[in-house]
Amino acid sequence: MKLDALEALKVTRSNANKRFPNEEDPRFVGDLLFPSLKPKFLLxxxxxxxxxxxxxxxxxxxxxxxxxxxELPTSAFSVPESEWEFRPNGLLNEYNPGTISQRILSAVGSEDEPEETIVKTRDGFIDLLLPGGSPVTFERAVERRSEIRGIYESLVSSDLVIITLGLVEAWFDEEIELFLNRMPTRQDLRSQPDRYSFHRLGVSDALPLLDRAFGGLVEAGVERVLLTVSPVPLGTTFSGGDVVVANSFSKSVLRVCAEELSQKYPQVDYFPSYEMVSSGGLGAFNPDNIHVRDAVVRRVTGHMLDAYFPNLVSDSGTNGHAPDDANVARSGA
Structure with a gap:
């Protein structure tokens, strides 16, 4: 952004939220900050x-x-607990810009993922394009991919696509030239050191990956995309140094990418869930300091619903908070 001097003064004068909120500011609610929103679209x-x-x-x-x-198409996906012991549809998680881009482009282009990324272990086969899961038979891994493709058939026809960017550290398959959603086994890393590499993506790496995917969505006819950055930090870093510092770099890269994409595409709007949750400090997180408290997620999501769905009454009240939930970020209630 570049403004001439007089235009900058004009913009500042008309901006009611130009100053960071103190405790008297209506944007400060129950130990969280809820930035004012100007939605590009309403649903x-x-x-x-x-x-x-x-x-x-x-x-x-x-x-x-x-x-x-x-209606949430992704909630229809589930796998047996023997394959994934967490949320039934958690295998749909996509963490880095590379796999997010690949997944979107595959969905809008109807391309199958190469079977070479289903690799054999001592106990069965694992899918390196999924975020985890127990080993299964090769046939089951292929079947599961087909089930996921079926879920993504609803992508283009959806009224709203919400994309949450997670982290910038990723493993890469040099032979197939694809980003991976999980680390290969240590045995494979040792036996095939030239096949796999680790990438810490900068803006110059991540932005072109995401730009291709968002361009594909728009070209396919998607009219509304809400882009967010996950407040959930890196659990482990492979880049060296302290994970706290690595996480700050990761979120900064993703936040810049989100800004660039929302400026480029009229169909893309940025929703500041990262800023809202982060404003509450570690009190907004569970004791592991990684996962966001459910009550905080509800308040943040309520703020989104209030802004983008005017005919849908959220249970969060004005500014994404319930009257009896004012201090949940600190109390953990």
Whole structure:
């Protein structure tokens, strides 16, 4: 952005939220900050909402599921607990810009993922394009990919696509030239050191990957994309140094990418869930300091619903908070 001097003064004079909020500011609610929003688009329920991204995308999904007017195609996916012991549809998680881009481009282009990324272990086969899961038979891994492709058939026809960017550290398959959603086994890393590499993506790496995917969505006819950055930090870093510093770099890169994409595409709007949750400090997180408290997710999602779904009454009240939930970020209630 570049403004001439007089235009900058004019913009500042007309901006009611130009100063960082103190405790008297209406944007400060129950130890969290709720930035003012100017949505690029509005939606009416009922609406189909497709969620893509990190585990925080699943958190948003669960909060949206409380509302009868929201249809969530991704909630229809599940696997047996023997394959994945966490949320039934958690295998849909996409963490880094590379796999998010690949997943979207595959969906809009109807391309199958190469079977070479289903690799054999001592106990069965694992899918390196999924975020985890126990070993299964090769046939089951192929079948599961088909089930996921079936879920993504609803992507283009959805009224809103919410994409949550997670992290910038990723493993890469040099032979197939694809980003991976999980680390290969240590045995494979040792036996095939030239096949796999680790990447810490900068803006110059991540932005072109995401730009191709968002361009593909728009070209396929998607008219509304809500882009967020997950507040969930890196659990482990492979880049060296302290994970706290690595996480700050990761979120900064993703936040810049989100800004660039929302400026480029009229169909893309940025929703500041990262800023809202982060404003509460570690009090907004569970004791592991990684996962966001469910009550905080509900408040943040309520703020989103209030802004983008004017005919849908959220259970969060004004500014995304319930009257009896004012101090949940600190109390953990």
């Amino acid at each position: 009416n329920a009922p609406a189909r909402v497709f969620t893509i991204g990190s585990c925080f995308a699943r958190n948003i999904e669960l909060a949206l599921a409380d509302h009868d007017g929201i």
